[in-house]
Amino acid sequence: MATDPTTTAPATTAEPATASAGPTATTPAASAPTKPSRKKGQSRWLTWGPPLGIAALIIAAAYIANAALGDRSFLLPAPHAVLAKLWDPTTAPDMWTAAWRTTVVSLTGLAIAIAIGVTWAIIMNQTKWMERALFPYAVMLQAIPILAITPLIGFWFGYDFTARVVVCVIIALFPMVSNTLFGLQSVERGMRELFQLQGASRGTVLRKLELPAALPAIFAGMRISAGLSVVGAIVGEFFFQRGTPGLGSLINKYSARLLSEELFASVLVASLLGVAIFLFFGWLGKRAVGKWYDFG
Amino acid sequence: MTTTDTTSVHTRAASLLSFEDVEMTFPDGTVALHSVNLDLKRGEFVTVVGPSGCGKSTLLRIASDLETPSHGEVALATDRIGYVFQDATLLPWRTTRRNVELLAELHGEAKDRRAAAAQETIDLVGLSGFEDHLPRQLSGGMRMRASLARSLTLDPEVFLFDEPFGALDEITRERLNDEVLRLFSEKKFAGLFITHSVSEAVYLSTRVIVMSGRPGTFVAEFEVPFDMPRDPEVRFTPEFAELVGEVSHALREAH
Numbered sequence: 001m002a003t004d005p006t007t008t009a010p011a012t013t014a015e016p017a018t019a020s021a022g023p024t025a026t027t028p029a030a031s032a033p034t035k036p037s038r039k040k041g042q043s044r045w046l047t048w049g050p051p052l053g054i055a056a057l058i059i060a061a062a063y064i065a066n067a068a069l070g071d072r073s074f075l076l077p078a079p080h081a082v083l084a085k086l087w088d089p090t091t092a093p094d095m096w097t098a099a100w101r102t103t104v105v106s107l108t109g110l111a112i113a114i115a116i117g118v119t120w121a122i123i124m125n126q127t128k129w130m131e132r133a134l135f136p137y138a139v140m141l142q143a144i145p146i147l148a149i150t151p152l153i154g155f156w157f158g159y160d161f162t163a164r165v166v167v168c169v170i171i172a173l174f175p176m177v178s179n180t181l182f183g184l185q186s187v188e189r190g191m192r193e194l195f196q197l198q199g200a201s202r203g204t205v206l207r208k209l210e211l212p213a214a215l216p217a218i219f220a221g222m223r224i225s226a227g228l229s230v231v232g233a234i235v236g237e238f239f240f241q242r243g244t245p246g247l248g249s250l251i252n253k254y255s256a257r258l259l260s261e262e263l264f265a266s267v268l269v270a271s272l273l274g275v276a277i278f279l280f281f282g283w284l285g286k287r288a289v290g291k292w293y294d295f296g
Numbered sequence: 297m298t299t300t301d302t303t304s305v306h307t308r309a310a311s312l313l314s315f316e317d318v319e320m321t322f323p324d325g326t327v328a329l330h331s332v333n334l335d336l337k338r339g340e341f342v343t344v345v346g347p348s349g350c351g352k353s354t355l356l357r358i359a360s361d362l363e364t365p366s367h368g369e370v371a372l373a374t375d376r377i378g379y380v381f382q383d384a385t386l387l388p389w390r391t392t393r394r395n396v397e398l399l400a401e402l403h404g405e406a407k408d409r410r411a412a413a414a415q416e417t418i419d420l421v422g423l424s425g426f427e428d429h430l431p432r433q434l435s436g437g438m439r440m441r442a443s444l445a446r447s448l449t450l451d452p453e454v455f456l457f458d459e460p461f462g463a464l465d466e467i468t469r470e471r472l473n474d475e476v477l478r479l480f481s482e483k484k485f486a487g488l489f490i491t492h493s494v495s496e497a498v499y500l501s502t503r504v505i506v507m508s509g510r511p512g513t514f515v516a517e518f519e520v521p522f523d524m525p526r527d528p529e530v531r532f533t534p535e536f537a538e539l540v541g542e543v544s545h546a547l548r549e550a551h
């Protein structure tokens with residue numbers, strides 16, 4: 001049988017695929033054992049070095065500005081004083097409870113935005129005219145200045161948890177809709193025809209072809225929406241003061257009382273929360289589709 | 297669909313695929329095919345060569361009902377058609393095994409039945425040991441073979457190939473040609489194969505058709521006299537070279 005030449009060929013051809021997954025290939029085979037490790041150390045330095053350098057610059061600039069401001073130094077408190085507030089027993093418990101609250105609001109809003117966004121995109125993907133009918137509203141949603149409609153949201157949904165979540169959903173929805181739609185429509189024509197040739201139904205094409213193909217775009221959308229939902233939660237809390245205070249509530253309170261160290265500390269926590277959620281969804285995306293797609 | 301299936305039993309010796317005076321004019325006015333007549337019987341392997349853009353892919357798309365001709369009749373006497381596209385079109389999130397299973401899955405076959413069928417065709421194309429690899433972990437030639445295995449699970453009666461090996465190197469292409477020939481001898485389907493390579497055309501087929509430039513029409517036809525489990529050595533005989541020369545000549549005239 002013709003199996004012997006064919007089984008030996010794959011063994012050699014498969015090699016580059018696994019090798020290319022590592023760091024950049026080096027040409028001379030002899031230097032291979034030492035080079036990769038140095039390259040790895042180098043690349044780690046290249047990923048973490050520059051951003052850490054910028055962080056150091058910003059902190060240094062903050063100290064200089066703080067010193068230069070003299071008796072108006074409350075405008076930009078010293079970094080260590082801000083950090084201290086995160087452990088200070090009088091402020092820290094409030095801040096961490098608020099951070100947890102904000103996390104709950106933004107994750108709830110994000111979950112709803114994902115559900116609505118994916119469904120919306122699937123509906124638009126069914127026919128061209130549905131896309132034409134529904135897409136302008138997705139864009140409009142994106143264009144609404146959120147601050148302009150927060151009073152309305154409070155008015156309709158009360159001034160606590162529900163209203164905060166609604167703000168989140170409105171802010172986080174658009175990337176989910178547009179990314180999912182893009183993903184569903186990114187399927188190659190050849191693959192569609194493969195399904196068409198077997199007489200596959202619309203539902204089968206959606207389940208077995210379009211949705212899996214859209215997953216990378218959906219996860220990329222989730223990562224963007226996740227960051228936005230934290231923004232939404234904080235904006236919501238800033239305006240809707242009923243119920244357990246979140247980071248937005250604290251920011252509102254501290255700025256009204258000119259507690260600048262506490263204000264900076266809560267802004268810092270809010271930013272860290274945004275970054276953590278962004279990283280989490282990046283990790284999730286990589287786990288979900290990283291095997292077959294280079295999820296950045 | 298079911299009615300064509302029963303007719304195929306009665307038309308065993310007759311043609312499986314026929315084109316009668318087929319024309320294809322696209323909505324934008326491009327005339328891709330002009331008065332094409334074709335008769336493809338079981339046990340025939342017909343190869344079509346022609347200049348780029350003359351309508352060869354369109355021919356296969358019409359044969360498989362992906363496209364409806366603007367004029368003429370197309371009769372396909374089976375619903376078991378295999379179609380190997382120019383690129384492998386494997387789903388990147390599925391392993392080789394799951395990709396090969398796909399068509400049977402779409403036809404609602406039971407899990408163990410389709411797994412068995414997939415394993416059989418994977419072995420047949422020599423991909424054993426790569427069942428759990430993703431397409432990105434396979435070489436171009438291996439992907440093409442997975443695509444071939446996928447079509448084979450349907451046990452097609454009519455097998456369409458659209459320049460499947462055009463992107464591969466000479467050695468891999470020759471090896472895959474031998475595999476196609478072996479499958480052809482084993483499975484006795486009717487083959488319609490598109491290629492740019494004249495020697496590939498002559499080596500594979502029982503009949504070679506030359507198409508003219510757009511609007512594409514059949515301008516010459518050659519019977520290939522060599523026996524059919526085909527001896528690879530036939531490629532180095534003077535008769536083979538002579539036929540390749542004749543086809544090439546006709547192709548040059550058709551441009």
Ligand SMILES: Nc1ncnc2c1ncn2[C@@H]1O[C@H](COP(=O)(O)OP(=O)(O)OP(=O)(O)O)[C@@H](O)[C@H]1O
Nearest residue numbers: 322324326328347348349350351352353354355510
């Ligand atoms: N959907 C379409 N709309 C308009 N014109 C088309 C369409 N599909 C194909 N054509 C035109 O029809 C002609 C034949 O196309 P086809 O793909 O069949 O060529 P081909 O012979 O397969 O070429 P190649 O060898 O390069 O693959 C081309 O001129 C192409 O531009």
Ligand SMILES: [Mg+2]
Nearest residue numbers: 352353354458
């Ligand atoms: Mg083509």
